[in-house]
Amino acid sequence: MLDSQIKKQLRDIVGENHYKDDPEALITHSYDGTPMLQSMPDGVIYPENTNQVSAIMKVLSQHRIPVIGRGSGTNLCGGTVPVQGGVIMVMHRMNAILEVDMLNLTATVQPGIITKQFIEHIEQLGLFYPPDPSSMSISTIGGNIAECSGGLRGLKYGTTKDYVLGLEAVLASGEIIRTGGKLVKDVAGYDLTKLLVGSEGTLAIVTEATLKLVPPPKYKKTMLAMYKDIYDAARTVSKIIENRIIPATLEFMDNPTIRVVDDFAKLGLPLDMAAILLIEQDGDQELVERDIQRISEICREEKADSISIASTPEEGMKLMTARRSAFTALARLRPTTILEDATVPRSKIAEMVLEINRIAEKHQVNICTFGHAGDGNLHPTATTDARDHEEIHRVEEAFAEIFEAAIRLGGTITGEHGVGLVKAPFLEWKVGSVGIELMKGIKQVFDPHNILNPGKMFAKESRRRVVIDRG
Amino acid sequence: MLDSQIKKQLRDIVGENHYKDDPEALITHSYDGTPMLQSMPDGVIYPENTNQVSAIMKVLSQHRIPVIGRGSGTNLCGGTVPVQGGVIMVMHRMNAILEVDMLNLTATVQPGIITKQFIEHIEQLGLFYPPDPSSMSISTIGGNIAECSGGLRGLKYGTTKDYVLGLEAVLASGEIIRTGGKLVKDVAGYDLTKLLVGSEGTLAIVTEATLKLVPPPKYKKTMLAMYKDIYDAARTVSKIIENRIIPATLEFMDNPTIRVVDDFAKLGLPLDMAAILLIEQDGDQELVERDIQRISEICREEKADSISIASTPEEGMKLMTARRSAFTALARLRPTTILEDATVPRSKIAEMVLEINRIAEKHQVNICTFGHAGDGNLHPTATTDARDHEEIHRVEEAFAEIFEAAIRLGGTITGEHGVGLVKAPFLEWKVGSVGIELMKGIKQVFDPHNILNPGKMFAKESRRRVVIDRG
Incomplete structure (x- = not known):
């Protein structure tokens, strides 16, 4: 629970009804699409516009209160679980399509718009927005930007980052920045747009995005x-x-x-x-x-x-x-479904699938594999039961070996789901200790008091590489 | 001139003949493709491999000596002029195509390969690498990566950053990092690959790049x-x-x-x-x-x-x-040719061309305009004479107004040439003072002693916005 003075400040910004800390609000925002992770926030806030987001950030920054931006919470990396408490900032009220520019083939939207609604709107205008994560009927564009979502059309069309041309975002300090624009080409300084896409809410709160549209296939x-x-x-x-x-x-x-x-x-x-x-x-x-x-x-x-x-x-x-x-179909099999996204160069998928099967058998766990073969982005998915601690331990060991195998084959620990909480211990395997230090340095520049989605991406302790038993 | 002990250390790394500080070497590396800029380096070094680059960086870092990575120096923003002296690191010896992977459609190259040679090699294998800067017969892939070069095919195919999947780079400290890989999708942490592309040699020295290839048009x-x-x-x-x-x-x-x-x-x-x-x-x-x-x-x-x-x-x-x-044709008209790349949303190009003409007339200077209309990337080009200080002053005033107009029309100060030295005073107009602070913070993380291409991108003083005379 936040101090009543702080709560009053927040309610003064968004209005009485748009800050909540009743048990229903707290519990429904204590978890996301990721199984077996739960942590209670202190409050849930629903801003209506960028100025409110800025004012909220100033209050939270002053009091060093964590803030977790959230769309529909469909992510699979624990990206929106408030592991250090704080305020969940739900972006659903900021869900307008602000403009579709038919001359420049761009759309400017607020982050809370549902992906599928946006895509349908664009298609009615005779245009096309390719990123299509499987969660698109409920996910938001803001969430897609935070996670750099992929989807089934990624092989030919690329992922979310290939379609974000410009952003408006609010920093931890409450300052508002604008990056890029309705511009296919812009090399004025470092590419902050692409840095924010996929930064999982750890660098800023995105409040507006200018997206590239393309002609639809006939x-x-x-x-x-x-x-x-x-x-x-x-x-x-x-x-x-x-x-x-x-x-x-x-x-x-x-x-x-x-x-x-x-x-x-x-x-x-x-x-x-x-x-x-x-x-x-x-x-x-x-x-x-x-x-x-x-x-x-x-x-x-x-x-x-x-x-x-x-x-x-x-x-x-x-x-x-x-x-x-x-994912839905697999989720009916057993109480807990853990869907991962180890990714390898596409020439290695046969080898990777066989590795997954070998590892699953070794640990005696059920893992089905499906995914975007064309871009090497596989989804090994364990069906298990969170109440069986011993089995869950074996599942976790198996996934650690699967990530290890992906890295060994020239791949990565996550192709489209993000690092969040669940991959944080493995990030060093992909980017190295120097890479981690650079990323932490960037985080520090954007968010010096570590209030934006703290506890994500960077683990307190990296997991040691497992020794693969090749027997 | 560097201290003889330091010179010995550098010569021990690359061999006697690959560190030069004779007048010819210094003068030929004191300028680049940008007119009216010249500054003498202290030495010129030609590394042969990544380990040499790392060893060189350790020496230069220890002694806080500036280092400017350089391909063929064709850039138009003063990007490789050693304004604070130091060592020019010429990458021409590292010019191998290390691999073309026909299954994953990637090529892995060293930075010193000439762009056109690379493209021709790839085309002989029945594949296609789209970025085609006008300088491609002499520019290097490393230079293209540093500047995020565009070209004539950018409208349909995108620019260099859309084709860089992974990098090996050496930090100021001499540490070697690897980002991305042969992966279409990789969201393991912040996107350091895209951050390094277009960072103009201010964050790291790129020593290897994995590039995406596509099927050629028939x-x-x-x-x-x-x-x-x-x-x-x-x-x-x-x-x-x-x-x-x-x-x-x-x-x-x-x-x-x-x-x-x-x-x-x-x-x-x-x-x-x-x-x-x-x-x-x-x-x-x-x-x-x-x-x-x-x-x-x-x-x-x-x-x-x-x-x-x-x-x-x-x-x-x-x-x-x-x-x-x-560019070459215009350069024959008068002694000095200044080619800029103000960029606007494509719907604004008529307005922008008329603005350019109005501004040129106001200041009584000759500006021709050509460029990539499809992506709003115009090249207003002044033909002038560097010896005529009064005229050059008018040209500079005109360009300041042109950048101002580009920003006002929703555009940017540079679409594909980079900020370097010449656009540094204007960067704040596009990214704001907060944007500048974030970028400087990122620079500090990668290069705490500011030895990598110092004096670029961030000006000591930002230029004040001009007051546009609409009369």
Whole structure:
């Protein structure tokens, strides 16, 4: 609980009803999309505009009270869990699309807009915003910016950072900065825009974003290729790219994922396959048809057991929606679902999937793997039970080995979910101790009293590298 | 001159012949592509590998000696002029293409490789590296990374930062860091890769870069549209984009530029036109033909006086080469050529060109304007004479007003040339005093003793905003 004087100051800024600290408000903001993490905030505040955010930050800064910016809390890294208490700043009231500029192909939005609502609005205007995290029906653009969200279209179109041209943000001090603009090119000083994207709420509170829009693809087509051997599926991925074809989507599901997705979405998928590739190409019709034709040939050359091409856009959409539901489907299996995003160069995905399976077996835990094969971004997902401490310990050991394997294969500990709380002990494995020191230095420049989302990204103690048992 | 003990230490690292401080070496490294700037270094060093760079940095750091990384010195912002003396570190010996990874579509290179040589090598392998600064026949990839170089293909393909996936770099302390990797997605901590790109040698010396490659376009076509009214040309630019067509290249030349380019390249351009657009589309043949057809219609609708479509790739190449020669052609007019890169949202280019002309007339100076209209990146270029101090003063006043106008129209002081020495007094206009403080803080984290390219990006005194005379 905050001091009553401070609470009064905050209520004076946002109005009586927009600062809450009743048990319901505190409990519902004590956790996010990440399993097994909970910590109570002291209050929850809902600012209406940038000036309010600035005024709030001045109060919190003066009293050294932690503040955690939050959209819909769908992140999977514990990014919005208030581990040191403080105030959760929920951005949902700041949800306006301020402008769509048809001449410059940009949109300027507030951070609280729901991703899917934004995308639908843009599509109605005949434009396209590609980043499409699986959580997009509830996630916010502000949350996507904080985490640099990816999605199924990342291979061809890139991720959130490729679409953020400019930001307005409030520093810990309450000062308001503006970076970039409606500019494709801007090299005036260090790129603070790209530094803020993916900074997980540790450097500033984003209050406005100018996003790049692109012309929409005119046509798309979806196909499935099914494999009895996981290596054949992985080789197909590399071979498609090697053939200079960049599909819009190139997704992978292993056998356990196929089973649960099919049970959930009733697609009639063959349950005896080792792996399925879900492939979508978009663009002009003649090119899409030609690419899908060529991709089918490659799948056959690489011994796909069967190939099916969606005959209608609706059928294609159904397949994509089923893939997006993988997390939800897996979550029905057991009480706790831990979805990770170890990422490797795309040439290494077969090796990585086999490593994951070996590690899961070694620790006797259930791990399904699916993900964005085209960009090497895999989602090994453990289905477990948080109440079984001994099993959870084994799951954690397994994931530590999985991150280790990803690094060893030239990859990273997180491709699109962020570091947050859960990956913090592993960050040093990827960026080294000098990298950590540089990042901590940057944090200190933006937030000298460490009030912006403290306890995230940088762990008190880095986890020691595990010794991989290659036996 | 450095102390003889320090010189010995440096020669012990690189070998006797690779540290120079004879007058020829010092004078040839006292200036770069920027006119009217010269400052003598104390020495010039040519490292052979990353370990030598690290060892050199340790020596220079210990003695607080400035170090300026340099490729071919083609930059236009005074970025490599050693304003505080010190050692120029020339990267030409580190010019290897270390790997082209055909499965992951990446190339790993040393910084000293010449951009055009790299591009040609990649194209021979059937791949494509889009960033194409006009200086590419002599510039290096390391220089392009330091300045975040753009080029003629930036509209469709982006600039250097969109193609740098990972870096190896040496800090001021001599410590070696590695960022990113062969990974399309990596959100492990702050994005140090994008922070280093465009940091103008002020944060670290880049010693290795992993670059993203893409499938090459199969076909391209070039066309010219000529206008009697500059506004019609500008409206055409916006209307092409509004029609959801993103050309590979969309270049603008005003009348004075047309005249000198034609005189230089003997193209037979009509010399009475107010503006010419040079447009290139690439991709699959049927789409290119369709886009060029539609673009021609738009040009006609917007009252182009005449339109000519290159009938052969050679003719197209000739037009593009002529455009690339604009700087060289203008440089023949008078002893001193000052090429700037004020950038505005693309919807504002007509307004910006008229502002430039108004400002040039007000100050009675010669300014030609050409540039990358599609991304609002204009190159107002003054032809003048450095020996005429009074005229140079008027040119400087004119450029200050041009930057002011760019900012007022939602633009920036530099789209692709960097801040360096020449834009440093204006940086605050774009990023604000808080932005400057953040950037200085970041600089301090990477380079606490300010030995990496000191005196750049941050001016001792910011220039006061000029009062625009709207009369």
